[in-house]
Amino acid sequence: MADYKVVFRSDGTTNGEHRLLWSPKSPALLTAVQVSRNTQTATAFLQVKIRNVSDETIRSVGCSATLFYSDGTNEVVEFDDLDVDLEQTAEKPLKAQKLSRGDVEAADVILTNVTTDEQKWKAEQDPIDVPKLDPLCFSKRAMRRRHQLLSRSGGNKRAWNRPVFDSEGWWVCSCGQLNVGRTACCECGLNKSLLLSTEDETELLASADERDDAIYQKAAILSEHTGDEKAMSQAIELFRQIPGWKDADKRLTACNEAVSANKTRLKRYIAIGAVVVVATALLAVFVIAPAITRETKYGYVQGHLSRNDETTYNYLRELKGSGYKDSAELYSKLFDWRFEIGYSSSHSYRSIKKGNEWPDEQTIRDDDRDNSTDHERYPVYLYVRATSGPPRSTKRLKISKQIYGSDGSTWGWVNTNLGLGGARDLSCYDIKSDGTVLSGELYKCTPGTQNLWSDEGCGCKVKVTDYDSGEVIYEGEAIKR
Numbered sequence: 072m073a074d075y076k077v078v079f080r081s082d083g084t085t086n087g088e089h090r091l092l093w094s095p096k097s098p099a100l101l102t103a104v105q106v107s108r109n110t111q112t113a114t115a116f117l118q119v120k121i122r123n124v125s126d127e128t129i130r131s132v133g134c135s136a137t138l139f140y141s142d143g144t145n146e147v148v149e150f151d152d153l154d155v156d157l158e159q160t161a162e163k164p165l166k167a168q169k170l171s172r173g174d175v176e177a178a179d180v181i182l183t184n185v186t187t188d189e190q191k192w193k194a195e196q197d198p199i200d201v202p203k204l205d206p207l208c209f210s211k212r213a214m215r216r217r218h219q220l221l222s223r224s225g226g227n228k229r230a231w232n233r234p235v236f237d238s239e240g241w242w243v244c245s246c247g248q249l250n251v252g253r254t255a256c257c258e259c260g261l262n263k264s265l266l267l268s269t270e271d272e273t274e275l276l277a278s279a280d281e282r283d284d285a286i287y288q289k290a291a292i293l294s295e296h297t298g299d300e301k302a303m304s305q306a307i308e309l310f311r312q313i314p315g316w317k318d319a320d321k322r323l324t325a326c327n328e329a330v331s332a333n334k335t336r337l338k339r340y341i342a343i344g345a346v347v348v349v350a351t352a353l354l355a356v357f358v359i360a361p362a363i364t365r366e367t368k369y370g371y372v373q374g375h376l377s378r379n380d381e382t383t384y385n386y387l388r389e390l391k392g393s394g395y396k397d398s399a400e401l402y403s404k405l406f407d408w409r410f411e412i413g414y415s416s417s418h419s420y421r422s423i424k425k426g427n428e429w430p431d432e433q434t435i436r437d438d439d440r441d442n443s444t445d446h447e448r449y450p451v452y453l454y455v456r457a458t459s460g461p462p463r464s465t466k467r468l469k470i471s472k473q474i475y476g477s478d479g480s481t482w483g484w485v486n487t488n489l490g491l492g493g494a495r496d497l498s499c500y501d502i503k504s505d506g507t508v509l510s511g512e513l514y515k516c517t518p519g520t521q522n523l524w525s526d527e528g529c530g531c532k533v534k535v536t537d538y539d540s541g542e543v544i545y546e547g548e549a550i551k552r
């Protein structure tokens with residue numbers, strides 16, 4: 072069987088000499104160039120992979136390759152692939168080209184012509200590097216608003232911190248992907264006009280004010296109905312969304328106090344009611360206590376779909392037991408334990424409200440390392456919260472990490488203490504079902520010893536397990552290797 076050895080390779084990660092270039096307005100983008108040699112016959116093959124970055128189907132392509140030989144000479148070879156049939160956004164290798172000499176050491180390939188159903192493109196300008204984008208330098212509030220606006224369209228959150236590079240007939244998305252004549256990015260799916268409409272910091276701040284104020288007004292009206300349990304829980308939910316806006320924090324506290332006052336009052340009524348029932352029963356032997364029907368209970372549940380509502384919890388447990396309607400599904404949605412794990416850089420950690428807010432960053436990006444102004448230490452923070460679970464409960468989780476050095480070395484999984492101090496087994500944490508956020512330092516790197524920030528190729532994996540059952544709940548990476 073023939074054995075092949077890769078003697079040259081260039082792809083999207085290659086910098087400097089022999090990096091991949093793009094011929095302006097070409098509907099196709101080179102994604103890899105490779106030369107492989109048959110170890111027995113020494114015959115070499117050129118392999119080229121392309122991606123369709125346009126909104127048309129590519130039928131054929133023509134390439135020009137400069138081959139560099141071991142004796143210092145080079146040669147230009149032209150070739151076509153007339154049978155590509157590549158749908159938009161898809162990627163595929165072209166037919167491998169057998170080369171005349173086996174001592175090829177490197178190859179530079181450019182696309183010279185591309186035919187789609189709509190057009191015949193021919194290279195007219197010199198190939199260029201796809202522009203790299205610097206992150207937007209916005210305030211945290213403006214950036215959070217941008218994320219809110221973009222999150223409605225899905226897409227990859229990591230892609231939201233850069234501006235679009237908009238040129239005639241082509242553009243580079245916030246995620247770094249080149250697009251030709253497309254309205255939505257072929258990589259992350261975000262719309263170019265939407266991205267462009269969220270690149271003005273002043274407008275974003277105005278939009279954030281408008282949003283927060285609208286929520287505030289709604290919550291303020293609801294919060295006036297202190298006796299209405301449903302209105303109060305809605306007001307609480309809304310005030311929670313706008314921490315720090317006007318007197319929202321103060322009003323949130325007032326709502327919570329009103330709710331507990333209502334509960335105390337209710338308990339008193341029930342106690343009085345019980346006395347009345349006993350008295351009535353003594354008077355009339357055939358009194359039938361009005362039983363609460365399943366419909367009524369289900370109706371209550373529908374109006375109080377909150378994981379913190381104990382009545383909803385008790386009713387749903389009952390209804391689930393008798394298989395009533397979608398009660399099992401509702402129960403699972405609200406009260407089965409689920410968790411969310413997040414990460415942030417130290418900048419975010421300092422400004423975030425502990426126990427309450429969730430960080431915007433979920434994975435530490437490379438540019439965070441570069442932009443870090445803290446030259447002494449570069450800590451990464453971990454966040455854990457329950458997104459559902461039984462009311463007033465806690466779940467014990469065990470958190471461990473695995474750090475990789477730049478050479479791939481690792482110490483295996485070790486327990487984490489999140490820098491929170493204390494004397495007990497510090498890898499165990501009791502997470503509250505009400506959504507309170509646990510956060511703490513996952514690890515920090517000190518320059519000169521083990522500087523994970525500045526060395527590319529380092530990383531930190533995180534594993535979260537259920538302390539009692541040992542079930543792995545989450546496994547992910549704070550920093551990608």
Ligand SMILES: [Zn+2]
Nearest residue numbers: 244246256259
């Ligand atoms: Zn994109």
